[in-house]
Amino acid sequence: MGFIVNPLAGLGGPVGLKGTDGDDIVREALRRGAFPVAQQKAVEALMRLSTIVPSLRVVAAGGAMGEDAASDAGFLPSVIHRPHGVPSTRSDTISAAAAMAHHGVDLILFAGGDGTARDILAAVGDRVPVLGVPAGVKMHSAVFATSANSAGLLAASFLAHEPATRLRDAEVMDLDEDAIRTDRVSARLFGYARSPYERRLAQNAKAGGGPGEDAALDATARQVASAMRPGRLYILGPGTTTRRVSDALALPSTLLGVDAVLDGEIVGLDLGESELLRQMKGHEAHIIVGVLGGQGSLFGRGNQQISAEVIRRTGRERITVIASIEKLIALSGAPLRVDTGDAETDAMLSGHFHVETAPGRRTLVRVVA
Incomplete structure (x- = not known):
């Protein structure tokens, strides 16, 4: 198995930078106190x-690009490419993946986000199956497992030739991070990779809303807005669903950021984790989030600013989930998923949540880590 880690993946999520593409963004993320999460998940x-599969032969990129994590996990990896500098660059990812394909690996497992998936696709196309350990900020592509643990299970199942595991053509999507930072969504399909698939372990590509959802969601948002109480801080997650709550309050909002409302006024737009924690001091906090369409993600995909610490301080009982019934039906019975990076918080969130689907209507949905 080939193994690649993007050491900077996920750096910009908790601090509200929506990605780590570009040296300037990496420096800004570090200045804001961000820390890498890719190694831990790898x-x-x-x-x-x-x-x-304890006897698996692992071929890794050097140092923080895979060798270190493989050694920490008990493997004795063969190094096939060493990065040209620190930190490594996307050209290192492309070179490492190409070398692994030439070496004849059965699978490339990588830890990163959509940008890493895009680079590996550019290197190997459909010659080698690939599977992603979700460690980035944006993970809209279908080449990712639902969690780091699921990635290990799915890779093992594929390498052991388990009959339940098959290969599929999985979309590799990436969003324009510069557009995201100006509150615009600009997604592009870069191609299809061959990727191991088991329904309970692999995520789907992100899906948009369908026709007929607007009226029910608008009415639900108005109901949620009318239930807000003075003196309480309301944290609004990213997305078009939660933006409807801001619209119902006639307040500005950021489509892809996390905002905070207190006493009917905006007290923060596009906040990172540390800013949210500051706003929460002295106030009972509530979190209002939507569901990531297609993937069924509740926390851990695109809303990492609402961190495990923010969730713990808020409490499970003060989380409101809004989604259209059509979006829930489209999940075909699959549960909603949480991946906060903290096992205790994920366990606390697991179980069942009421999802507000229309005024006066709630659907009980299972949530798993």
Whole structure:
């Protein structure tokens, strides 16, 4: 198996930068106190994999690009490419993936986000199956497992030739981060990769809303807005669904950021984790979030600013979930998913949540880590 880590993946999420494409953004993320999460998730995936396929031969990129995580997980990796500098660049990712394809690996497992998936696709096309450990900010592509643990299970199942695992053509999508930072969504399909698939372990590509949802969601948003109480801080997650709540309050909002409302007024737009925690001091906090269409993600995809610490301080009982019934039906019975990076918080969120689907109507939906 080939193994690649993007060491900077996920750096910009909790601090509200919506990605880490570009040296300037990386420096700004570090200035805001961000810390990398890719290594931790890479080790988690490999530890799960090693319990099932302990004798697996791993070919890794050097240092923080894979060698370190593989060694920490108990493997003795062969290094096939060493990055030209620190930090590594996308050209290192492309070179490493191309070398692995030439080496004849059965699978490339990588830890990163959509940008990493795009680079690996550019290097190997459909010659080698690829599977992503979700470690970035944007993970709209269908080449990712639902979590690091699921990535380890799915990779092991594929490498062990389990009959339940098959290959599919999975979309590789990427969003224009500069557009996101100006509150515009600009997505592009870069192609299809061959990727292992089991329904419970692999995520789908992000899906948009369908026709007929607007009226029910608008009415639900008005009901949620009318239930807001003085002196309480309301944290609004990203997306068009939660933006309807801001619209109902006649307040400005950021489509892809996290905003805060207190006493009917905006007290913060496009906030990062540390700013949210500051706003929460002295106030009972409530979180209002939507569901990421197609993937069924509740926390951990595109809303990492609402971190495990923010969720813990808020409390499970003060989280409101809004989604159209059509979006829930489109999940075909699959549960909603949480991946906050903290096992205790994920366990606290697991179980069942009421999802507000229309005024006076709630649907009980299972949530899993």
